[in-house]
Amino acid sequence: MSKELIRLKDVSMTFDDGVTVLHDINIYFNDKEFLTLLGPSGCGKTTMLRIIGGFQTPSSGDVIFDGVRINDVPPYRRQVNTVFQKYALFPHLNVYENVAFGLRIPREGTDSNGKKEKVKLSREEIDARVREMLEVVSLKGFEHRSIASLSGGQQQRVAIARALVNRPKVLLLDEPLGALDMRLRKDMQQELKRIQQQMGITFINVTHDQEEALAMSDTVVVMNEGVIQQIGTPEDIYNEPKNAFVADFIGESNIVDGIMREDRVVEIFNRRFACLDGGFGKDEPVDVVIRPEDVDIVSEAEGQLKGAVTSVTFKGVHYDTIVDFYGFKWLIQTTDYCPVGSHIGIKIDPDGFHVMKKSKYSGMFGDYSSYSEEYDEINDPTLLEAEEEGNDDED
Amino acid sequence: MKTKRAWFAFPYMIWMALFVVIPIVIMLVYSLTVDTETAAGTALEASFENYTGMALYMSVFGRSFWLALIATIICLLIGYPVAYLMSREGPGFQRLAMALIMLPMWMNFLLRTYSWMAILENNGLLNQLFQKLGVIALYNRLTGSNIDHFQMIRTSGAVVLGMVYNYLPFMILPIYTVLTKLDVRLIEAAQDLGANSVTVFRRVILPLSVSGIVSGVTMVFVPSVSTFAISRLLGGGTQMMLGDLIENQFLGGAYNPHLGAAISMVMMVIVVICMLVMNHFGDGEGEAVML
Ligand SMILES: Nc1ncnc2c1ncn2[C@@H]1O[C@H](COP(=O)(O)OP(=O)(O)O)[C@@H](O)[C@H]1O
Numbered sequence A: 001m002s003k004e005l006i007r008l009k010d011v012s013m014t015f016d017d018g019v020t021v022l023h024d025i026n027i028y029f030n031d032k033e034f035l036t037l038l039g040p041s042g043c044g045k046t047t048m049l050r051i052i053g054g055f056q057t058p059s060s061g062d063v064i065f066d067g068v069r070i071n072d073v074p075p076y077r078r079q080v081n082t083v084f085q086k087y088a089l090f091p092h093l094n095v096y097e098n099v100a101f102g103l104r105i106p107r108e109g110t111d112s113n114g115k116k117e118k119v120k121l122s123r124e125e126i127d128a129r130v131r132e133m134l135e136v137v138s139l140k141g142f143e144h145r146s147i148a149s150l151s152g153g154q155q156q157r158v159a160i161a162r163a164l165v166n167r168p169k170v171l172l173l174d175e176p177l178g179a180l181d182m183r184l185r186k187d188m189q190q191e192l193k194r195i196q197q198q199m200g201i202t203f204i205n206v207t208h209d210q211e212e213a214l215a216m217s218d219t220v221v222v223m224n225e226g227v228i229q230q231i232g233t234p235e236d237i238y239n240e241p242k243n244a245f246v247a248d249f250i251g252e253s254n255i256v257d258g259i260m261r262e263d264r265v266v267e268i269f270n271r272r273f274a275c276l277d278g279g280f281g282k283d284e285p286v287d288v289v290i291r292p293e294d295v296d297i298v299s300e301a302e303g304q305l306k307g308a309v310t311s312v313t314f315k316g317v318h319y320d321t322i323v324d325f326y327g328f329k330w331l332i333q334t335t336d337y338c339p340v341g342s343h344i345g346i347k348i349d350p351d352g353f354h355v356m357k358k359s360k361y362s363g364m365f366g367d368y369s370s371y372s373e374e375y376d377e378i379n380d381p382t383l384l385e386a387e388e389e390g391n392d393d394e395d
Numbered sequence B: 001m002k003t004k005r006a007w008f009a010f011p012y013m014i015w016m017a018l019f020v021v022i023p024i025v026i027m028l029v030y031s032l033t034v035d036t037e038t039a040a041g042t043a044l045e046a047s048f049e050n051y052t053g054m055a056l057y058m059s060v061f062g063r064s065f066w067l068a069l070i071a072t073i074i075c076l077l078i079g080y081p082v083a084y085l086m087s088r089e090g091p092g093f094q095r096l097a098m099a100l101i102m103l104p105m106w107m108n109f110l111l112r113t114y115s116w117m118a119i120l121e122n123n124g125l126l127n128q129l130f131q132k133l134g135v136i137a138l139y140n141r142l143t144g145s146n147i148d149h150f151q152m153i154r155t156s157g158a159v160v161l162g163m164v165y166n167y168l169p170f171m172i173l174p175i176y177t178v179l180t181k182l183d184v185r186l187i188e189a190a191q192d193l194g195a196n197s198v199t200v201f202r203r204v205i206l207p208l209s210v211s212g213i214v215s216g217v218t219m220v221f222v223p224s225v226s227t228f229a230i231s232r233l234l235g236g237g238t239q240m241m242l243g244d245l246i247e248n249q250f251l252g253g254a255y256n257p258h259l260g261a262a263i264s265m266v267m268m269v270i271v272v273i274c275m276l277v278m279n280h281f282g283d284g285e286g287e288a289v290m291l
């Protein structure tokens, strides 16, 4: 990636009520990068975005833009535009005027002698830029429609056009797809990616949907409880999660206690397995992640581990099969059907293991004992509450 | 469903008929007739006389609408900033401010107006204060005049003051309500797009509070146009307004209910036209206030 554009240095945010929402955030954002802040609701994503947009001043730390500290620069002087969580379109203006809003405001510029002056765009230039932008977001012909007459997806396009027409260096998007239905969301993921590449600017996107984050981003930042858990490419985050929280939040994971006997040898359920990880201390206790799709079901005799199937759910492409190994339940995704009650064996290749250092999240995630109940949650609210107390699942 | 709803609306319809439609019809009939003497006594006779003779009172019409307009503008100039500042403060301050604004309204309207008389009188509170502070002496020295009080009561200014004082809360409240409901994210969106606070106000807050302004203007202008107690007490008979004129036709020396009814009808029509024009700007949201 190219050069660094924004940096948050030791940024913490404590609100008046004394609650600290962000803890010592250190992160940089590169130019022309599509970055996603990913984390459960309430983990501080919006707060971080508001600090970058200038709507909130961090309690401590610095916000640096292009090498300049901008903590005290008001939002209207920042080269950053935002697509707000529920779009916040101006209800008294039509589509055209919403998009033209920023262009109609005189900007501070410098004249040929380097003196400061207010620069106002000509009517023709405004018109050209608004129309160009409406074309980018596929809203040609909607110029005179009122905001209230638009669908959610169309409103969102207006919000994007309204922000991008000002040619910001960075576009902040706060859960831009959250209010859209499933199909539209998938389309818009592609669309946003296309727009970002077409404009050639940095997008900082916020979401709690891990699939969306993986699909759209160059870089994913996983957050929880106001702390950055991991920063990396989608592949890194999925294949090399740093701790049990990340492993559980991104995709499905079986997470079991293990001991690193030596480099490239890990022990789980008192059996040693070959793996690709190294660099741990001898006999160091670790968390071991095994993704459900990395497990092969074989006959009981051939299996490295043996267990009994306790539940099978057809998911279209594959079966979600829950297998009980010595009291610990795993989720396995295969295309082979194994009936409930059958005894099976499994095989895991060395690259199917991912070994992580122990963290404060160890033991909190990655057990599918409650799997079957998850499907009853809708019918049984008491179960859901009990679950929520136990572990902090993705919402 | 439908019959049920119609049934619920029934008491309201009776109410409207009894207290709105029937009185207007009676007034209309009155305004289009005159009393005539016949052998059998007085009888009603259809006539346009009441309307054609009204030109005589043009100056009263003019004064009423003019003073009401000035009072409305002053109320707007004071009320909007007050409502705006209130809406931006914390909830504690908002409750306190609201209580202070409502407080005078718990006292009878006439009493409040009488107390203004006591304040504005030639030897009232204010003039005594000016006397003590030497303001009057200073004024005399500066202008070479020789007065012993400022003429405040019995002027149009006193009438406007009375209107502003009495009706200001009706301007503040609807504007305040609209402003508190305004989505702060719209303000942030405008800032995000490059608007400083002046631009945010001009291009977002003001346009989105038009409905409150329309309600406020309506609620101040209509009672101001038709007031009679304020002009009587603070204008001291020098500032006759439509309300006084009408009252005089029904209860006063000029007893002529037919003329009174006609003046009322004309006033009503003009007010309704004014309000329709206003509502045109407010997207019809002020309509609810009229009914
Ligand atoms: N202005 C504020 N005052 C106090 N607490 C706040 C404020 N804004 C957000 N919070 C709290 O900060 C936490 C993080 O909020 P937010 O950044 O909106 O999370 P996210 O966008 O990740 O869901 C929440 O617990 C929220 O209640």
Ligand SMILES: [Mg+2]
Residues within 6 Å of the ligand: A042, A045, A046, A085, A174, A175
């Ligand atoms: Mg949020």
